[in-house]
Amino acid sequence: MPIVDNGVYVAGKRIQDPSSLSETFEYTRDHHGMAWIGLFRPSPKEIAQVADEFGLHPLAVEDALTGHQRSKLERYGDILFVVLRPARYIDETESVEFGELHVFVGPDFIVTIRHAESPDLSSVRRRMERDPALLALGPEAVLYAILDEVVDEYSPVIDGVENDIDEIEDALFEAGGVSLSKRIYDLSREVIALQRAVAPLADMLEGLQRGAPKYSVDLELQRSLRDVHDHALRVIEKTAAFRSILEYALTVNATIVTQRQTDTALVQNEQVKKISGWAAILFGPTLVGTIYGMNFRYMPELQWPLGYPMALALMVATSVTLYVVFRKRHWL
DSSP states (O other), X not given: OOEEEEEEEETTEEEEXXXXXXXXXXXXXXXXXXXXXXXXXXXXXXXXXXXXXXTOOHHHHHHHHHOOOOSEEEEETTEEEEEEOOEEEETTTTEEEEOOEXXXXXXXXXXXXXXXXXXXXXXXXXXXXXXXXXXXXXXXXXXXXXXXXXXXXXXXXXXXXXXHHHHHHHHHTTTOSHHHHHHHHHHHHHHHHHHHHXXXXXXXXXXXXXXXXXXXXXXXXXXXXXXXXXHHHHHHHXXXXXXXXXXXXXXXXXXXXXXXXXXXXXXXXXXXXXXXXXXXXXXXXXXXXXXXXXXXXXXXXXXXXXXXXXHHHHHHHHHHHHHHHHHHTTOO
16 A cells, blocks of 8 residues: 555644545644654655655656656755665575665655665654654654664664675685676675765755754754764674775685686696606507507518517606606606
């Protein structure tokens, strides 16, 4: 169902659970409250209904409809449009899954549009409803809670990626090989995607803090935003470090693979030399024996008393000479 949750709040308390968007708009106007609307993969018609009621900018609405946006914060008059890229780590596949969350923040409303399961905004709503004083600060407080949740959900992702990197480092000098290179490459792509998701958060949170005095944001809420900013910076630093480690690991693994291939080729070359050397040594006696094994009637040496000893001596001399030559060339 596109409408995940839908409530109207006055002084930090939920006063209505409208069954439709039209009722939400009506209750918000009648009670001068705050509408908090949570949508999950809504249809263009539903987004258009919200846009018409709250006067959302067409460009922001187009981004919300299209999806696949980068993390960003844009202001259209007194309305903020925020795009976040939450992430979660999947243990079964040892991979990172990215979502997309759009947030519209106005003077008396906040609209969230999720395009993936993450983040769990129901927990954010429960947290805020348990703290009416914080919720009474308005849509900016809800935005803070959402940002805090998204940044906090990066922590398990960081832990999972860090564990994967530890496994890669352990296997680097033990197994190596093409399969490990593929794993490093795949993890590098995930880290790059994670870096793209979290890197804009620093500027976004700094922008919110700079604009807080102008829009009379509560002082405690400003301090909370600074705390989220600090957490985001730590995540950004971690992802940058992960990327450097993986790039170095990929280079080291490539070097190890090349060295192992070279060592294998050298061993094979030495084996070929030995086989070739012994084959040549055995070829000399074989050649002499083959010649004297031919059944010709007229061969000068057949009637010579020393022919047989000379043939044997020639075989031995040829073999010994070849053996000495190959030993000096380190083929044997």
